[in-house]
Amino acid sequence: MKRYDLIIVGAGPSGLSAGIEAAKRGLKVVIFDENEKPGGQLFKQIHKFFGSKEHRAKVRGFVIGQQLLDEADEAGVEVVLNATVIGLYQDKEVVVKRGGEIEHFKGNAIIIATGAAENMVTFPGWTLPGVIGAGAAQTMMNLHGVLPGKKVLMLGSGNVGLVVSFQLEQCGCEVVALVDAAPRVGGYGVHAAKVARTGVPFYLSHTIVKAEGEECVTGVTIAEVDSKFQFIPGTEKHFDVDTICLAVGLSPMSQLLKMAGCKMEDNPKRGGQVPICDEYGRTSLPGVFVAGDVSGIEEASSAMIEGRMAGIAAAEYLGYIEKKDLDTELAALDLALDGLRQGMFAPKNRGKAIEQTEEGIAISENLLLHGYVADEEIERFPGVTRRSGVHPVIECTQNIPCNPCQDACRKGCISIGANITSLPIAVEGADCINCGMCVASCSGQAIFLVDEDCGDGTATVTLPYEFLPLPVEGTKGKGLGRDGKVICDAEVVSVKSLKAFDKTSLLTMRVPKEYAMKARFFKAV
């Protein structure tokens, strides 16, 4: 039976990060992954990540995935794919199905980094072809280059539902509605806003009554629910769709740990059945550690840090590093992890209805109910100011740990400060040179460059644009408001696609000047 210092189950962001840290400290590491390709869910994430530079903010998910793979390769980590771990025993023996054979391995330490699986929600017709998980939509679009469908209804307004809705639109699918039984949007406001401004209507306090079709989905009916989640008669709405996407949460895939005899608990705040573990991933079984979503649903950014912690903790457990080095390294990583666990969406704030930002500004109610900040609410926020000449308008209205915009501007036009959850401020008197870096660097696509009065009755608005086909200069079309509704005529002044913008093109449109602070998206006619 082959023996390794460290066996890791799962080659996603946390597993790879753990392998890299352990291998760098001299351990012989193997990672088993049941999939054909490593990287977990990372390669399906085409959006730019949040956080700060140390959290790889501004970098697209699939690029981070490749970076991790390269680092793992360099560190000498053995990654075995198409290898399904079917059993984990108390004495740290791992049973793997590979090809048509069963193999046994012994690890001196084990890290379980198996991630999470999608939750289910039932309704009449939920088994019809055409009803898919949101992850399935991502897999089809971003890994296989195939459209999941042409007209989609998305159920779920958490980050997964919001992000996947936008990705569906980027491929040319029409998202006819974004529905959630909850009364408020569950994910980041900026994710919701970028979906809403393209014209997708949000239906909060609604859920699916039934999916229609004989052989596959041809339509869907939704209806409003009351505070007890019972349908309110007379509120039914029907949509013709061929696809229904379910994005209703994730549950940790922790069965291996249970099998091995780890103490488990059912913790709704962490997503369900999770192993009882300390902050460095040590479970109740000596030598068995956990990292990433399997220990509690969070984000890929936290998963990577947790992975690194578990890898280092495993190295100390096996005597490859001293306890004092362990303490120093873990303290630094703890700080980085803590930095991510702040703000409105921090795990500790889950379930709380937050009414004000840390600065004492009232959160946009409209954003939470409809997915966009209302015109009369937007100027409350410090990123939104009025002045002459081109200036950045930062429509970032919730406290989330994120600051690439501050670093993007060389002229100091945007300020966040040491606390990265603070709302970005448009700095008075700063000299904007209209370079567009802030627009392209904002992972939430929430920054615009606006010249409120060009002197001829018009204004220009530069917005981030990640769709094909790219319009050309002179294209006439319509300006859409934050709510995705047509509000004025618009003409394309320029479309800039620089390498530094990393696939975010900058579209500048000319609109009547009274719409300078209202028009936020362009649609060609």
Add this chain to the structure above:
Amino acid sequence: MSERIKEHPVLGVQEKGELVKFTFDGKEIEGYEGEPIAAALKAAGVMVHRYTQKEHKPRGIFCAIGRCTDCVMVVNGEPNVRTCITPLAAGMDVRTQYGVSDQPFDEQ
């Protein structure tokens, strides 16, 4: 092939294997070598992969990552093949699965 993404705004043009022919319920269709069978079927507009044993209900892709087993079909005579994670090869014989067989229920 109208359901394939020709150029993606962020991912660009995705690399594909060779275009090969295979059969679905006896009909010849095309797909790219190495992509999941389910992807080739989706691109060709196929929604129903199988009918269930008890209630004879249609099923298709659900999770797309090999977990839910709703997309299974009879491939080269073997039933219960998860088409969302099985790579397409030239000349593959892919059939709608009825229960665990490739024969429609009234012929079983």
Add this chain to the structure above:
Amino acid sequence: MNSVNDRSRDIGPFVPGPDDDMLICRCEEITKGEIRKAVHDGMWTLTEIRRYLRTGMGLCQGQTCSRLVKGIVARELGVSPAELEPATSRVPMRPIEMKIFANEAPDEREDG
């Protein structure tokens, strides 16, 4: 005794519900009504439900329906889902053909 498993508790009779025909276990095609009735037949743990009805014993081995079944059984018993022990986790964690399960890789390929 753990109150969840105290079989002398009266959970009331089975009352038919409007969505009893909703499919819960997709692989074995088991409905909500069948699961609810099973609780009233005396199946109070998830392991018993699984053996009685085959929920979670189909091709996907419970990957899809486990959490749903847990919620339904918990509601029928009048307890929170967190109080129910999940069904026993056993090897294999993923569906596997018998011929592969029995096919041990030869020893000489592995280092001692």
